[in-house]
Amino acid sequence: MSETVLIRNASQLITMASHSKRPAVKTAMSDIGVIEGGSVLIENGCIVEAGEDRVLCEKYKSRLKKAKQIDAAGKLATPGLIDPHTHLVYAGTRENEYAMRLAGQSYMDIMQAGGGIHATTRATQKAGVEQLYEESKARLDQFLLHGVTTIEAKSGYGLTLEHEIKQLEVAHALADNHAVDIVSTFMGAHAIPYAEKDHPDRFVERVVNDMIPEVARRGLAVFNDVFCERGVFTPEQSLKILEAGKRHGLLPKIHADEIEPYQGAEVAAQVGAVSADHLLKASDAGISKMAEAGVIAVLLPGTAFFLMKEFADARKMRDAGVALALSTDANPGSSPTHSLPFMMNLGCLKMGMTPEEVLTAVTINAAHAVGAASKVGSIEPGKKADITIFNVPHYLMLSYQYGMNHVDTVVKNGNVCVEGGHLL
Ligand SMILES: N=CN[C@@H](CCC(=O)O)C(=O)O
Numbered sequence: 001m002s003e004t005v006l007i008r009n010a011s012q013l014i015t016m017a018s019h020s021k022r023p024a025v026k027t028a029m030s031d032i033g034v035i036e037g038g039s040v041l042i043e044n045g046c047i048v049e050a051g052e053d054r055v056l057c058e059k060y061k062s063r064l065k066k067a068k069q070i071d072a073a074g075k076l077a078t079p080g081l082i083d084p085h086t087h088l089v090y091a092g093t094r095e096n097e098y099a100m101r102l103a104g105q106s107y108m109d110i111m112q113a114g115g116g117i118h119a120t121t122r123a124t125q126k127a128g129v130e131q132l133y134e135e136s137k138a139r140l141d142q143f144l145l146h147g148v149t150t151i152e153a154k155s156g157y158g159l160t161l162e163h164e165i166k167q168l169e170v171a172h173a174l175a176d177n178h179a180v181d182i183v184s185t186f187m188g189a190h191a192i193p194y195a196e197k198d199h200p201d202r203f204v205e206r207v208v209n210d211m212i213p214e215v216a217r218r219g220l221a222v223f224n225d226v227f228c229e230r231g232v233f234t235p236e237q238s239l240k241i242l243e244a245g246k247r248h249g250l251l252p253k254i255h256a257d258e259i260e261p262y263q264g265a266e267v268a269a270q271v272g273a274v275s276a277d278h279l280l281k282a283s284d285a286g287i288s289k290m291a292e293a294g295v296i297a298v299l300l301p302g303t304a305f306f307l308m309k310e311f312a313d314a315r316k317m318r319d320a321g322v323a324l325a326l327s328t329d330a331n332p333g334s335s336p337t338h339s340l341p342f343m344m345n346l347g348c349l350k351m352g353m354t355p356e357e358v359l360t361a362v363t364i365n366a367a368h369a370v371g372a373a374s375k376v377g378s379i380e381p382g383k384k385a386d387i388t389i390f391n392v393p394h395y396l397m398l399s400y401q402y403g404m405n406h407v408d409t410v411v412k413n414g415n416v417c418v419e420g421g422h423l424l
């Protein structure tokens, strides 16, 4: 049955219109499409038109008689937020390591001693499908409550074919049953299994010859990701893994230059990655190669914040012409959060981004980073009616007030799934 919904008279409606063909770069990142007193007409889960309330109500007078109306007066409406880099599916938590880091140990030392990613891998391998599903669903609910309507989710805590597939299947089951859309990424190359740490090339061969072909054959992932970092996967191994993914139709992404400068940005450009993520230590040459190759920088300020590191230089990347997206990097070790709005605060306060740029970075540019910009990321005719309404009158409030959740209403595919800040 066709349902008509009208979101009415938002004090500001941010459309993000006209960036769907390619990601916004440079000054285009500030072009967020503000409509004061904006309304959105939705039919059958899709956007029909966005515009001034007066104009829309006049134009669609007859259709509006039967419409469900959502009053957004005094509130801010934006495209549903998109988180383009999460490790959603895992078991357990690592607060013990947090205490160890506060006492002076480093993230990589903990991992090299068998903790870190290895600790979560043990917990995830041990967990049954039901436990993994329930723990991950609770996190997905939190994302939705923070205004997120599309999320990327990586595997990478299985590290064997069986357990990587288990993680990816849980992500698919969540996608089938939850309002939030999930784009899956295979990340078998998240770490070399601890027991095999002296035989990295043997594991790389398994990722390339066994895991990637089978994950692709089962249609379980869109992207293929690798943790390119000293002590994890070398640039050469990363290239090999990402090229193998491409041969099987998996689009490349890369965890690049997080802890040390390690040619990650350069590998991203060489392989034609959709995005390179982290980039705290990316070289100037790597950044310009990314700009030339059109690789999106997915910046993860929560990770720098939580690991107490220097933040990525977003200004430098922006000025070089790299498209920027922002993400939580939600995971149990380096960024245990579900708040994309907090990443917007950090983007402004710690990475030199403007309030307009951070909005672009969590909507249309994030949509490009997950290959979904033709369907989501902006409020334009024909796109999915994914809209977040915040209990603030101006978009500046989102990156000004921090540590708060201003989400009032979330509309997904035209259905209200959060109302008054509560899940329906
Ligand atoms: N750096 C590699 N992977 C994750 C962290 C995973 C973990 O610590 O469990 C990240 O993106 O930060």
Ligand SMILES: [Zn+2]
Residues within 6 Å of the ligand: 085, 086, 087, 255, 329, 331
């Ligand atoms: Zn990550």
